[in-house]
Structures are given as C-alpha cells and as structure tokens.
Amino acid sequence: MTLPLGIFYALSALMIGFSLVVVTSRNLFRGAMCLTASMGFVAAFFALLGGDFLAASQLLIYVGGVMVLILFVVMFVQTPDLFRARQTSVRWIPALLLAGGVGALFIRAFCHIESPTELPVLQPTSTALGHLLLGDMAVPFEVISLVLLAALVGALVFGLERES
Amino acid sequence: MIFTFSMISHLFLIPILPFAAAFLIPIFGRWLPQRGAWLSIAAVMASFIIALDLLLRVGDGSLLLPHAVTPVPWFSVGLYEFVWGFQLDGLSLLMGLIVTGVSLLIQIYSLGYMSDAPRLKQYFASLSLFTSGMLLVVFSDNYFQLFIGWELMGLCSYLLIGYDWDREAAGKAAVKAFLTTRIGDLGFYAALLTIFIILGTFNFVQIEERLLDGGLSSWAITLMALLIFGGVVGKSAQFPLHVWLPDAMEGPTPVSALIHSATMVAAGVYLTARSYVLFSGSPMAMHIVSWVGGGTSLMAALFGVATRDIKRMLAFSTISQLGLMLLGLGVSGYSGSVMHMATHAAFKALLFLAAGSVIHAVHTNDIWKMGSLSKQMAVTFTVFLFGALALAAIPPFAGFFSKDKIIENIYLAHQPGLLALAYSVSGLTAFYVFRVIGLVFLGQPKERDRFAHAHESPWVMTIPMIILAFFAVSFGWILSRPSIFETFFSAPLHHAALEAAIPAWVMITAISVAVGGMGLGLFLYTGDLTRVESLARVFHPIHHFLFRQAYLDEAYELFLLRPVRGLAAGLDWFDRQIIDRIFVDGFKTIADELLSRRTPEEATASGERSGRIQNYLMIVTFAALVLLFWNSH
Amino acid sequence: MITLAHMLCLSAILFSIGIYGVLARKSLIAILMSVELMFNAANINLVAFNRFLYPDSLWGQGLVLLVITVAAAEAVVGLALVIAIYRNTKNLNADDLHLLHD
Numbered sequence: 096m097t098l099p100l101g102i103f104y105a106l107s108a109l110m111i112g113f114s115l116v117v118v119t120s121r122n123l124f125r126g127a128m129c130l131t132a133s134m135g136f137v138a139a140f141f142a143l144l145g146g147d148f149l150a151a152s153q154l155l156i157y158v159g160g161v162m163v164l165i166l167f168v169v170m171f172v173q174t175p176d177l178f179r180a181r182q183t184s185v186r187w188i189p190a191l192l193l194a195g196g197v198g199a200l201f202i203r204a205f206c207h208i209e210s211p212t213e214l215p216v217l218q219p220t221s222t223a224l225g226h227l228l229l230g231d232m233a234v235p236f237e238v239i240s241l242v243l244l245a246a247l248v249g250a251l252v253f254g255l256e257r258e259s
Numbered sequence: 260m261i262f263t264f265s266m267i268s269h270l271f272l273i274p275i276l277p278f279a280a281a282f283l284i285p286i287f288g289r290w291l292p293q294r295g296a297w298l299s300i301a302a303v304m305a306s307f308i309i310a311l312d313l314l315l316r317v318g319d320g321s322l323l324l325p326h327a328v329t330p331v332p333w334f335s336v337g338l339y340e341f342v343w344g345f346q347l348d349g350l351s352l353l354m355g356l357i358v359t360g361v362s363l364l365i366q367i368y369s370l371g372y373m374s375d376a377p378r379l380k381q382y383f384a385s386l387s388l389f390t391s392g393m394l395l396v397v398f399s400d401n402y403f404q405l406f407i408g409w410e411l412m413g414l415c416s417y418l419l420i421g422y423d424w425d426r427e428a429a430g431k432a433a434v435k436a437f438l439t440t441r442i443g444d445l446g447f448y449a450a451l452l453t454i455f456i457i458l459g460t461f462n463f464v465q466i467e468e469r470l471l472d473g474g475l476s477s478w479a480i481t482l483m484a485l486l487i488f489g490g491v492v493g494k495s496a497q498f499p500l501h502v503w504l505p506d507a508m509e510g511p512t513p514v515s516a517l518i519h520s521a522t523m524v525a526a527g528v529y530l531t532a533r534s535y536v537l538f539s540g541s542p543m544a545m546h547i548v549s550w551v552g553g554g555t556s557l558m559a560a561l562f563g564v565a566t567r568d569i570k571r572m573l574a575f576s577t578i579s580q581l582g583l584m585l586l587g588l589g590v591s592g593y594s595g596s597v598m599h600m601a602t603h604a605a606f607k608a609l610l611f612l613a614a615g616s617v618i619h620a621v622h623t624n625d626i627w628k629m630g631s632l633s634k635q636m637a638v639t640f641t642v643f644l645f646g647a648l649a650l651a652a653i654p655p656f657a658g659f660f661s662k663d664k665i666i667e668n669i670y671l672a673h674q675p676g677l678l679a680l681a682y683s684v685s686g687l688t689a690f691y692v693f694r695v696i697g698l699v700f701l702g703q704p705k706e707r708d709r710f711a712h713a714h715e716s717p718w719v720m721t722i723p724m725i726i727l728a729f730f731a732v733s734f735g736w737i738l739s740r741p742s743i744f745e746t747f748f749s750a751p752l753h754h755a756a757l758e759a760a761i762p763a764w765v766m767i768t769a770i771s772v773a774v775g776g777m778g779l780g781l782f783l784y785t786g787d788l789t790r791v792e793s794l795a796r797v798f799h800p801i802h803h804f805l806f807r808q809a810y811l812d813e814a815y816e817l818f819l820l821r822p823v824r825g826l827a828a829g830l831d832w833f834d835r836q837i838i839d840r841i842f843v844d845g846f847k848t849i850a851d852e853l854l855s856r857r858t859p860e861e862a863t864a865s866g867e868r869s870g871r872i873q874n875y876l877m878i879v880t881f882a883a884l885v886l887l888f889w890n891s892h
Numbered sequence: 893m894i895t896l897a898h899m900l901c902l903s904a905i906l907f908s909i910g911i912y913g914v915l916a917r918k919s920l921i922a923i924l925m926s927v928e929l930m931f932n933a934a935n936i937n938l939v940a941f942n943r944f945l946y947p948d949s950l951w952g953q954g955l956v957l958l959v960i961t962v963a964a965a966e967a968v969v970g971l972a973l974v975i976a977i978y979r980n981t982k983n984l985n986a987d988d989l990h991l992l993h994d
Contacts, residue, residue, distance in 0.1 A: 118917065146939050165967070198909075205896075254976065
C-alpha cells in the first residue's frame with residue numbers, strides 16, 4: 096500500500112460516507128452540508144487526476160454557487176416539524192436493489208479495464224484549457240452561454256412572485 | 260434607356276425584386292403609403308422595365324437568344340449539384356413580359372378595387388410573392404427550380420382565394436384549389452424523380468441533348484411526359500382536376516384576373532411548351548394531351564353556356580381556352596398555342612377586370628340581375644366588348660390570330676375529329692360571351708335599383724383596362740409580324756416551315772363559326788327575352804345538367820371524399836381505442852400495479868396510485884439495467 | 893498506484909448512491925441533491941478517462957467544465973420550480989405531486 100493509494104482510499108471512503116448521509120438523512124440541512132463536503136472531495140479527486148483548473152472551478156461553482164443555492168432553498172422551505180418526518184419512502188427496497196444492480200454492473204465492467212502504467216508528468220492545465228475552450232471547443236462554449244441565459248430566464252419566470 | 264454596362268446579369272433580378280417586396284411589405288407596411296401597395300407596384304414595375312430592356316436589346320441584336328446566366332451553386336447531393344440557374348429565350352422573355360406587365364396593371368387596378376378592403380398588406384404581399392413565383396417558373400433553367408416557383412404559386416393562390424376568410428365559401432374554395440392542384444403536383448413530383456433517374460439531370464438544355472441523342476425507350480419518355488402532364492392537368496384546371504377553378508372565383512376579382520386567367524393557370528401550358536422536346540418524343544403522350552385538352556375545352560364551353568355568374572363564365576372560358584392551347588401543343592402546334600397563351604393573357608385579364616368593374620358597380624355577380632349597363636358604364640362596356648371580340652376570335656382582334664394558328668396546326672396534323680372539336684368550341688365561345696354581353700350590357704335593366712346606382716369606375720381601374728384593351732385589339736397583329744414571330748414562337752424542334760398550303764376554307768369556317776356564335780348569342784339574349792324563355796323550357800334538362808357542371812363535384816364527393824373520410828375516421832378509432840389503450844394506458848397500469856402497493860397512504864388521499872414520477876423512474880432504471888446487462892456479454 | 897479501474901469503480905459507487913437517492917427519497921430537494929451526486933460521478937469518470945487514456949488531450953476536462961455549467965443551470969431552474977411548487981402547495985413530497993396523471 097503506497098502513500099498515494101492510501102490517500103486515495105481514505106479520500107474515497109470519506110466521500111462515500113458523506114454521500115450516504117446525503118441520501119439517508121432525515122434532516123435536509125444536514126444532507127445539504129454533507130453534499131457540500133462530498134463535492135469538496137470530488138474537487139480533490141480532480142486535482143489528483145491532473146485537473147487543477149477543474150478542481151478550482153468545481154469548488155467555486157458547485158460549492159460556492161450551487162450548494163449555497165440549495166442551502167438557501169432548504170432553509171426557505173423547511174419547517175421544524177419536517178425534521179422529524181421520515182424522509183425515505185417505503186419503496187427503498189426495490190430502489191436499493193436497482194441501485195445496487197447498476198453499481199455492480201458498472202464495477203463488473205470496469206474493474207478489469209486496462210490502464211497504462213507510464214503516465215506523463217502532470218502539467219498545469221489552465222493555459223491549455225483556455226486555448227481549447229476558445230479554439231476547438233468554441234462553438235459549445237458559446238452555446239453554453241445561451242443555455243445559461245435560458246436557465247436564468249426560466250428561473251426568473253418561475254421564481255417571480257405573482258401579484259394575485 | 261441606354262446602359263453602358265451589361266444588364267443581362269440582372270435577369271435574376273426579375274423574380275427577386277417582387278420576392279423581396281413580398282417580405283418587406285408585411286414588416287414595413289405599416290409605415291408605407293397605402294399599406295405597402297406602392298412598394299409592391301414599384302417592385303413589379305422595376306421587373307417589367309428590366310424585362311423591357313432585355314426585349315429592346317434582343318430587338319437591336321445586342322443580345323442573342325437563348326442566353327443563360329452563370330448558375331449559382333446551391334447544394335450538392337452525391338455527384339449532382341443543384342444550382343440557381345436562369346435562362347432567357349423567346350418563350351421565357353415573352354412570358355416574363357406578360358407576367359410583369361399584367362401583374363403591374365392588375366396591382367394598379369387593385370388600388371381602386373380593393374380600396375376599402377381589410378388586410379391590404381397581406382393582399383399585396385401575396386400578389387408580389389405570387390408574381391415572383393411565376394417569374395421563377397418562367398426564367399428557371401431546370402425543373403427543380405421550376406417546381407419551387409410552381410409550389411410557391413400554389414401557396415399564394417391558396418392565400419389569395421381565401422383572402423376573405425370570414426366567408427366560409429372562400430375558405431373552402433381555397434382549400435379545394437390547393438388540394439386539387441396538389442394531386443396534380445404529385446404527378447409532377449413523380450416526374451421530377453423519374454426524370455432524374457432516367458436522364459440524370461434537371462437542366463433543360465442537358466435534358467434536350469440527352470433526349471436527342473436517342474437510345475431511350477419510348478415507354479420511358481411517355482412515362483415522363485405523362486407524369487409532367489399530371490402537374491399540368493392540376494395547375495391548368497383540365498379534366499378531371501378542373502373542379503377548383505370555378506370555385507376559385509370566390510377570391511377578389513383582381514386575383515382572378517391575374518392568377519386564374521393570365522398567369523398561374525397558364526403555367527401548365529408553359530410547362531408543356533418548355534417540355535416540348537420531351538413530349539414530342541412520345542406520340543402517345545401527345546395524343547393524350549390533345550384529347551384531354553380538347554375534351555376539357557368542349558366540356559367547359561358547354562358549362563359556360565349554362566352559367567349565370569359572370570365570373571364563372573369567365574372561369575369556364577379560361578378552362579376552355581387552356582384546353583385549346585393544350586390541344587394545339589398536342590398536335591405539334593407549338594407556335595399557335597404559345598401565341599394563344601400570350602393573347603389570352605391580355606384579353607382574359609381584361610375581361611376579368613371589366614367584370615370586376617361591373618360587379619363593383621352593381622354589387623352582384625348574377626347576370627340575370629344586370630342589364631343595359633352600356634348606358635351607365637360606357638368605358639367598361641367598350642373594353643369588355645373588345646375583350647369579348649378577342650375571345651371570340653373575330654378578326655382583326657388578338658384572339659383571332661392565335662386561335663387561327665392553332666386551327667391551322669390541327670388541320671396540318673390531319674385530325675378531323677379534333678378540328679371539329681375546335682370549331683365547336685369556337686362557336687360556343689362566341690355564343691356564351693356574347694350571351695353575357697347581351698344580358699349585362701344591352702337590353703333592358705332587370706333590376707331598376709341596381710341599374711340606377713351603377714356608375715363608371717374610377718380612373719385607377721379604367722386605365723389598366725384600357726391598356727389591356729389596346730393589347731386585346733392589337734396583340735395578335737403585333738405578334739404575327741415575321742421578325743417577332745420568329746423570335747418568340749419558333750419551336751424547339753425545327754419542323755419544316757409550316758407555311759404549307761392551308762386551304763382558305765379553314766380560316767373561313769373559323770370566322771363564320773365565330774360570327775355565327777356571336778350573332779346567335781346577341782340575337783337570343785338582347786332586348787326582349789321571350790324567345791329565350793320558350794327555348795329554355797325545351798332545353799331545361801340539358802341546361803340544368805350543364806348548370807350543375809355535370810354533377811362532377813357531387814360525384815367526387817360521393818366516390819372519393821366520403822370513402823377517404825370514412826377511412827380516416829376508422830384509422831382514428833383504431834388509434835384511440837386500440838393502440839392507445841394497449842400501449843399507453845396498459846403500460847402505465849402495469850407500472851402502477853407493480854409498485855404502488857408499497858406507497859404509504861399516510862399524508863395522501865387513498866386510492867391515488869398513479870402519476871408518481873419515481874415509480875416511472877424505477878421502471879426506467881430497471882429497463883436500463885436489463886439492457887446494460889444484456890449488452891455487457 | 894492508482895489505476896483507471898480504481899477511479900471508475902469509485903465513480904460507479906457514487907453513481908449508484910445517487911440512483912438510490914433519486915428513487916427512494918421523498919422530498920423534491922433531496923431528489924435534486926441526489927441528481928447532483930450523479931453529475932459529479934459522471935464528471936469524475938470523464939476526467940479519469942482523460943487522464944489515463946488520452947493524457948495528451950484536454951477534451952475531457954473541457955467537457956467537464958461544460959457539464960458543470962449545465963448542471964448548475966439545471967439546478968437553478970429546478971430550485972426555482974421547487975420554490976414555485978412550494979408557494980402553491982406548501983408541500984414538497986414527491987408522492988403528492990401526481991398531476992401528470994389523467
């Protein structure tokens with residue numbers, strides 16, 4: 096067991112643990128906080144895999160943006176008595192089976208996949224990503240901005256208070 | 260006008276200017292004078308001027324026909340490249356001048372006729388779009404592009420017939436026109452495919468070359484020709500697809516004048532003339548063309564005798580004259596038919612505009628409610644008379660020259676049956692048009708009030724009519740001048756000069772038949788109508804049969820439309836009761852049954868077991884799992 | 893050392909945890925959070941493939957950036973919907989929202 100591998104197992108155990116809390120906890124607020132932590136670990140894995148810019152953006156966008164949003168909404172709709180209500184519906188058995196089935200299938204497919212032994216040294220990716228996004232990936236990049244615009248408009252439309 | 264630079268490259272402008280106007284008018288019409296009418300008129304006038312300039316340059320020899328503009332590539336499929344190509348030859352120059360000229364005059368007329376109509380933007384935009392479509396048909400150098408213009412015209416015809424969509428009759432007439440011509444267009448579409456498969460190209464010049472090279476079976480040529488003729492039958496309202504044209508008279512009269520007399524319906528004849536080389540290669544197709552044309556011509560003339568609506572009379576007359584043109588083409592009489600297409604455009608448009616002037620004045624289409632209008636509307640009467648004389652082919656009016664040419668061609672083809680047919684149609688034509696003149700303009704007014712209120716139309720309506728009347732009088736003579744005749748009417752396959760000896764009796768019979776018809780019509784229907792009334796009692800059954808257009812509409816309804824509607828209803832039942840029940844509701848019930856028994860009922864109403872997203876998601880996941888598992892082996 | 897198989901199995905586990913959450917949770921927000929988990933699992937997959945199989949290219953990471961953006965947009969719209977539903981019915985229980993049924 097080398098150090099990198101050991102770190103990997105530790106990190107993954109923590110991340111899986113937090114994720115399990117997300118899907119089982121009765122308290123939505125606790126679930127949201129654990130999701131935030133889980134996303135932080137995802138950023139760690141990105142960094143491990145050589146995506147330094149990606150790790151930073153994951154933290155900024157997901158943790159700093161999306162999770163804050165979810166936390167706001169959770170606090171907006173949660174009432175104290177709901178903390179006590181059961182969160183998991185009775186269909187948890189078939190759900191567990193299905194989820195387990197999917198996971199098992201993927202693991203079975205992936206566990207013997209070939210992996211190269213010699214990997215190039217990790218380089219900083221920011222410049223290269225910049226060239227890629229504004230060069231070969233320019234069209235999807237522009238289209239994404241339209242998607243964001245549509246999402247903004249949609250959210251506004253749904254979220255505005257209607258004077259009745 | 261003297262231009263120092265070549266304007267042939269502006270040939271493509273002729274269809275494009277009205278096309279652009281058609282889109283600018285709806286957008287900017289609000290701020291334009293007369294709701295964009297002047298923009299439409301300006302566009303078509305510009306096109307007309309360009310066409311005139313081309314004519315002048317052909318005339319002084321600086322431009323040689325045929326001339327092609329460098330095609331602009333559009334897109335390619337496999338090895339074949341589709342292009343935007345335009346060509347100029349005698350036929351297309353003639354038609355281009357006629358279309359732009361007549362369209363211009365009719366749009367000016369519309370300023371007066373439609374002055375109090377709503378939605379003028381739509382009207383003028385549709386007229387412009389239509390004009391551009393017809394010009395596209397006329398100047399295209401390949402079948403594919405021609406088809407685009409063809410369909411464009413069909414759309415505008417629908418829009419314009421149904422212009423008054425508040426009236427149910429107008430809406431139904433528009434749909435009927437569109438669907439009926441659609442059936443013909445199926446044939447045209449099949450023709451496009453067949454031509455491409457057999458000949459490998461859409462371009463007219465290349466097709467002619469390949470046809471003349473020979474080596475094609477006569478069945479192939481016949482098939483292509485007949486499929487094209489299918490489109491012609493639809494667009495030019497020949498039997499059995501003629502039923503839409505009488506009903507199309509529901510549209511405003513200027514529309515009838517432009518679309519359903521001078522231009523769109525002539526597009527079928529144009530197409531046949533353009534495909535002349537193809538048709539000539541198949542004697543059987545030519546035979547069918549001439550007999551369908553001739554038969555339709557006679558049938559429509561008979562219907563025209565029995566009608567009481569002035570516009571319907573003109574509609575039947577159009578069908579009949581188009582039939583004559585096709586008859587002429589079928590007997591290899593290219594020159595006569597093309598010339599008649601040209602003269603017919605002038606005098607038929609004139610007749611429609613004059614009829615519109617009358618309708619505008621007396622507010623009815625029924626000829627039995629008019630009478631003695633020559634006293635109140637002298638100008639309209641005069642121009643209508645000129646148009647009628649041209650239609651009846653009385654020399655020296657325009658129609659005489661062209662119809663006589665057709666009759667000469669029939670004679671030279673040694674077809675006595677068709678010759679007799681043509682003579683009968685001539686006589687009937689003269690008869691029914693002068694019947695209308697007698698009832699409408701001469702004799703005693705049938706309804707005093709209408710007569711008293713009738714007055715001449717404003718100058719914006721009468722001037723175009725007068726211009727057209729000038730052509731109705733002189734066009735035939737002008738087109739017969741040898742140099743002009745040479746330019747416009749030389750057939751693609753140079754037959755030996757048909758100046759062969761034509762006995763005098765051919766022309767004399769034609770003239771006498773026409774004069775006889777005219778005389779009979781005037782005699783019976785002018786003044787005191789007692790003679791007619793006694794005749795009417797005798798001929799009543801025949802008259803009724805013809806009045807109802809031989810019950811063809813009813814036959815179509817019974818044998819065609821009802822079965823199709825029944826089939827549609829049956830399929831709808833099948834779709835709703837069987838397919839929906841089994842596949843949609845069935846699966847939903849299965850999903851709910853499988854899973855919903857475990858849903859807690861605590862906070863929810865009991866018995867509600869469906870519509871739960873998560874249930875459906877579970878089914879989806881399960882299905883995905885199955886598929887993945889199955890494929891992972 | 894860390895191989896591709898390690899990363900992929902990790903993301904598979906994360907993904908299946910997300911699926912369980914989507915299918916078994918009652919509150920709409922909880923379902924949305926589980927969907928975010930699934931997104932992250934897919935992103936890990938993408939970066940892993942990029943690193944191990946195509947180390948000279950960066951397309952995987954570029955795609956991840958786009959996926960993050962789209963996921964953020966989706967979360968925004970979804971949460972706006974949640975708020976709208978809450979305003980109308982004061983109830984976010986997934987089982988109670990069955991208006992899709994005839």
